[in-house]
Amino acid sequence: xxxxxxxxxxxxxxxxxxxxxxxxxxxxxxxxxxxxxxxxxxxxxxxxxxxxxxxxxxxxxxxxxxxxxxxxxxxxxxxxxxxxxxxxxxxxxxxxxxxxxxxxxxxxxxxxxxxxxxxxxxxxxxxxxxxxxxxxxxxxxxxxxxxxxxxxxxxxxxxxxxxxxxxxxxxxxxxxxxxxxxxxxxxxxxxxxxxxxxxxxxxxxxxxxxxxxxxxxxxxxxxxxxxxxxxxxxxxxxxxxxxxxxxxxxxxxxxxxxxxx
Amino acid sequence: xxxxxxxxxxxxxxxxxxxxxxxxxxxxxxxxxxxxxxxxxxxxxxxxxxxxxxxxxxxxxxxxxxxxxxxxxxxxxxxxxxxxxxxxxxxxxxxxxxxxxxxxxxxxxxxxxxxxxxxxxxxxxxxxxxxxxxxxxxxxxxxxxxxxxxxxxxxxxxxxxxxxxxxxxxxxxxxxxxxxxxxxxxxxxxxxxxxxxxxxxxx
Numbered sequence: 001x002x003x004x005x006x007x008x009x010x011x012x013x014x015x016x017x018x019x020x021x022x023x024x025x026x027x028x029x030x031x032x033x034x035x036x037x038x039x040x041x042x043x044x045x046x047x048x049x050x051x052x053x054x055x056x057x058x059x060x061x062x063x064x065x066x067x068x069x070x071x072x073x074x075x076x077x078x079x080x081x082x083x084x085x086x087x088x089x090x091x092x093x094x095x096x097x098x099x100x101x102x103x104x105x106x107x108x109x110x111x112x113x114x115x116x117x118x119x120x121x122x123x124x125x126x127x128x129x130x131x132x133x134x135x136x137x138x139x140x141x142x143x144x145x146x147x148x149x150x151x152x153x154x155x156x157x158x159x160x161x162x163x164x165x166x167x168x169x170x171x172x173x174x175x176x177x178x179x180x181x182x183x184x185x186x187x188x189x190x191x192x193x194x195x196x197x198x199x200x201x202x203x204x205x206x207x208x209x210x211x212x213x214x215x216x217x218x219x220x221x222x223x224x225x226x227x228x229x230x231x232x233x234x235x236x237x238x239x240x241x242x243x244x245x246x247x248x249x250x251x252x253x254x255x256x257x258x259x260x261x
Numbered sequence: 262x263x264x265x266x267x268x269x270x271x272x273x274x275x276x277x278x279x280x281x282x283x284x285x286x287x288x289x290x291x292x293x294x295x296x297x298x299x300x301x302x303x304x305x306x307x308x309x310x311x312x313x314x315x316x317x318x319x320x321x322x323x324x325x326x327x328x329x330x331x332x333x334x335x336x337x338x339x340x341x342x343x344x345x346x347x348x349x350x351x352x353x354x355x356x357x358x359x360x361x362x363x364x365x366x367x368x369x370x371x372x373x374x375x376x377x378x379x380x381x382x383x384x385x386x387x388x389x390x391x392x393x394x395x396x397x398x399x400x401x402x403x404x405x406x407x408x409x410x411x412x413x414x415x416x417x418x419x420x421x422x423x424x425x426x427x428x429x430x431x432x433x434x435x436x437x438x439x440x441x442x443x444x445x446x447x448x449x450x451x452x453x454x455x456x457x458x459x460x461x462x463x464x
Contacts, residue, residue, distance in 0.1 A: 234452050
């Protein structure tokens with residue numbers, strides 16, 4: 001009986017959003033396959049109702065990044081999900097990174113058998129996400145995409161989102177002068193010193209998520225080419241092998257990756 | 262220096278002191294400052310009422326799907342039940358601001374958490390987010406543990422399964438409480454909390 005009541009309450013709470021006619025996310029799949037090549041880019045498009053947002057690979061202080069798992073009857077290799085540059089979303093002391101209205105997450109795909117041209121190729125995508133506005137709604141769907149030659153509209157949309165990916169750091173006009181990690185109580189202070197012509201134009205830094213460290217997004221300081229971030233280890237003797245993120249300069253984002261070991 | 266200068270000086274000093282106090286966040290290993298909030302019946306409850314006891318603070322919002330899941334799957338309520346029976350104080354705090362669509366009146370909150378089988382010691386409301394910001398509570402759920410010496414010993418998630426898909430989960434709060442009760446130091450004292458953002462009032 002208790003379970004029944006629980007389910008009813010849950011149902012009322014979770015469905016209250018939809019009862020008002022809100023269905024915040026629609027997901028579909030597209031590609032830029034030219035009908036010949038073994039390599040192409042698959043796009044997972046999130047069409048998002050106004051005011052709602054889905055999250056970047058580092059969701060920030062709250063939320064959850066979308067997850068996409070691909071399988072196919074034809075053997076294929078897939079690269080990591082490529083996330084376009086997100087928006088920084090700030091509510092009081094809580095910082096998130098995400099996308100409003102629409103985003104296409106890109107996945108490089110390569111079929112590793114030439115047989116794939118002879119038959120119907122179906123890619124199955126298990127997708128889950130969290131979409132938030134004032135409240136949050138989790139979503140998941142399994143879609144089957146039958147590979148077909150891309151339409152001009154699909155090609156154009158994939159290109160649009162490829163153009164929205166972060167640029168290589170080498171194109172930023174900056175170089176890393178110094179990198180340090182210093183112990184500060186329970187935390188670590190990461191300092192990155194950059195130099196170059198655009199050093200005064202750095203507007204923001206969106207860090208990539210770290211496995212064994214909690215990033216204090218409110219601690220990020222930027223001044224004269226220096227980026228400072230406080231992180232706290234989530235386990236004893238945690239070591240950082242990599243630190244990175246997007247350096248925002250004049251509205252453009254450049255991908256900074258530093259091997260720390 | 263006339264009287265206006267003197268008054269002005271003290272006003273500025275007071276404001277600086279007030280603002281710096283607001284900025285101070287509770288950190289692992291430090292003694293948690295006392296705070297007071299009202300419970301669902303309107304009674305004032307202070308942290309110092311539980312001096313000398315192990316205290317768990319659980320930030321919550323029943324309209325958050327993460328909170329709903331951890332109650333539905335009894336991830337939260339089973340730990341509450343187990344450890345309140347062992348003398349641990351379990352305080353639920355709701356910092357949802359009254360203008361937010363997720364805000365619920367105390368009677369509604371009581372009904373929901375009772376139906377969910379929650380075994381809290383106190384359910385406190387923090388509509389202006391004062392205590393939430395003192396702890397830098399970010400998500401619902403977000404968990405904190407204070408030891409018998411009044412020091413913060415855990416800050417983070419309830420478990421290691423934000424997507425709710427792992428068969429074998431690590432329940433960080435259960436593990437930390439077991440370690441404390443066994444007289445051991447807490448081995449994992451910071452984890453990344455997951456969930457919805459706390460619905461603080463916009464300042």
